[in-house]
Ligand SMILES: Cc1cc2nc3c(=O)[nH]c(=O)nc-3n(C[C@H](O)[C@H](O)[C@H](O)COP(=O)(O)OP(=O)(O)OC[C@H]3O[C@@H](n4cnc5c(N)ncnc54)[C@H](O)[C@@H]3O)c2cc1C
């Protein structure tokens with residue numbers, strides 16, 4: 001079966017993001033960019049399913065600017081077979097990404113579609129669920145275990161109270177949580193090989209999607225700063241402060 | 250303008266996050282209807298009817314909604330939601346699971362985890378792990394919003410007397426089924442909404458060592474949380490994770506024990522009123538947000554602290 005994996009280029013998770021002085025957004029000039037961590041886990045899961053002989057081909061896709069090819073190449077180096085770049089320089093919000101992905105699903109007919117649970121830039125946590133709704137498919141979100149057997153997927157999900165397992169008919173959409181797997185590093189030979197793997201370029205219009213955003217960002221502010229407090233020397237001092245100064249115990 | 254609030258409940262009682270979501274709805278303004286979807290959820294519906302400020306409760310009691318399967322619940326909410334200006338759900342794992350489907354079915358974007366209402370179409374929400382706060386305006390006909398509970402006070406759970414109306418819509422997409430669940434059981438308060446939270450990180454060393462935190466928590470009447478590293482290492486279950494991709498808490502007192510203070514962890518606790526950090530590394534970034542820091546070995550400090558309060 002085919003697997004489709006959607007990935008996004010985002011600011012590296014180690015970067016401490018700063019708001020621009022004019023408050024129009026966050027500072028992205030000269031900031032390290034990377035594959036969204038949850039998407040790296042999504043690629044890894046597809047590769048493991050291919051190694052198990054369940055998945056036969058892995059298609060990786062992203063909607064974004066031309067430079068997002070870097071992240072597609074990373075995914076190819078990790079084991080994806082071919083890539084589709086849906087190129088646009090405009091801001092694309094989750095509904096539009098989901099519509100474009102639905103177009104790719106219609107064209108490629110994958111049995112398994114894997115996304116990250118959340119892109120760590122916008123922290124939206126929406127796209128996989130939206131795609132599943134548009135395509136009329138079941139979903140296993142926040143997955144920590146995925147088993148594909150007998151034409152069904154069993155997904156164990158991280159939920160507020162603990163873990164829940166659901167069974168989904170295929171095709172299905174899965175979104176990854178951190179514990180699903182630990183992604184491998186791409187080896188140098190695989191990085192070289194990835195350069196020769198096929199990468200198609202499309203546009204949102206190829207999938208009939210023109211409205212890319214319906215939510216306008218009016219401004220972006222830095223969060224209220226917390227001042228560092230004091231260091232206490234002893235537990236007695238700590239207890240005294242908590243009781244008499246902070247009055248929280 | 251009328252607003253549909255999706256209730257988080259366990260069929261018997263309404264969960265606290267629902268009360269914060271009602272407050273967000275009141276800040277938007279308009280008639281507030283609460284939808285209770287579940288199986289055998291009449292008691293939860295009666296509790297919802299008592300929430301202060303609620304005009305009407307809709308109850309969809311059907312086997313299809315028993316385990317809150319997103320494929321089924323989303324169709325119900327999208328159908329009922331068409332008549333509303335706003336649809337709100339708490340930003341719990343359940344709300345995050347089904348509400349984006351509702352938005353897609355209504356052909357609108359969702360605004361995730363609003364932390365403040367500016368006006369009926371304009372909201373604040375944290376982005377980049379809370380390192381920036383965006384003010385966003387929606388041009389969509391129906392505003393679909395998840396609400397970050399810590400951004401809003403809880404509405405009073407009593408005082409209201411809304412009418413309860415049964416909804417006969419049964420939507421079973423037939424593509425997913427519930428297999429089972431493993432719910433962590435604890436006599437301690439729930440993380441969300443606790444007044445005091447004690448959290449442990451990788452520095453705890455193993456799961457057994459968490460017992461010293463449980464003792465401290467029991468003395469304080471606190472909930473116990475954890476960093477992702479402690480969850481990944483298998484010390485504690487995932488439902489204890491605090492952070493960007495876990496639970497967001499804002500208690501009166503947060504005690505971080507053996508936690509370094511990564512951006513992703515801070516995203517889940519830095520709105521706490523008072524933060525205490527216990528860490529042997531005086532350079533640990535957690536001290537930059539802590540009101541009271543104490544440098545030293547947690548295995549001596551925590552038991553001493555438990556003894557002295
Ligand atoms: C996409 C993504 C999402 C993430 N989401 C989250 C999230 O939601 N929540 C979260 O917490 N993390 C999250 N993380 C992980 C995060 O980046 C950090 O790795 C994690 O928070 C570190 O946990 P820690 O502080 O327990 O461990 P460490 O960073 O290893 O720190 C352990 C600390 O314990 C101290 N220590 C050790 N022994 C002792 C002792 N005996 N006495 C006192 N102090 C001691 C050390 O000095 C150190 O500061 C995420 C990461 C990614 C990539």
Ligand SMILES: Nc1ncnc2c1ncn2[C@@H]1O[C@H](COP(=O)(O)O)[C@@H](O)[C@H]1O
Pocket residue numbers: 006007008036038039042061062063064092094097114115116117118119120122123124125126127128
């Ligand atoms: N522009 C994009 N192109 C491809 N996939 C995306 C894009 N944006 C989000 N995704 C996928 O959707 C997941 C959730 O993103 P979000 O809903 O934005 O938090 C990500 O982890 C990706 O797998």
